[in-house]
Amino acid sequence: MSWSSMEKVLYGIVKTCAVLVTLWVVILTFMQVIFRFILHISVPWTEEVARAFYIWIVFIGVVLVERDDSQIRTTLLLEALPVRIHLGLEIVIRVLQIGFNLILFYGSILALSSETGFLSSLPHISLKLFYIPMLIGIPCEMIYQAVHLKHAKTVIYRKREVGQV
Secondary structure (H helix, E strand, O other), rough: OOHHHHHHHHHHHHHHHHHHHHHHHHHHHHHHHHHHHHHHOHHHHHHHHEEHHHHHHHHHHHHHHHOOOOOOOOOEEEEEEEOHHHHHHHHHHOOOOOOHHHHHHHHHHHHHHHOOOOOOOOOOEEEEOOHHHHHHHHHHHHHHHHHHHOOOOHHHHHHHHHHHO
């Protein structure tokens, strides 16, 4: 199986997960509003589960953003530098991103292996729920960062040739 076909499958799975989790956040938030302001019933678990799903959205969504290299960044200074310096800094930035993600991934493994508490309103659901998306999203993000690192030189030269930089 080629990288292109594996990447399409990975992207499809991650995108589907992101859509489903976002849908659940919308449903839970809507339920919370209905229960609290229309029925005057306090349902605290909806807020906590929505917060957990929001963390899922962040760590699953970062994979989609990294795939397209579409994160928000200020590049005015980088683009004003000579190409070689720009390329060198781009490589340093990508390596630092991968290093940070390795540390974050290791920390999430430690957090999952340690004893943690439970959600206050749902005592049978562990706080480990908050760390699972890191185990899914961070490795995928590092794969895309490595791909961008591999193609950094080509992308920078191509952007400069067409005048995007």
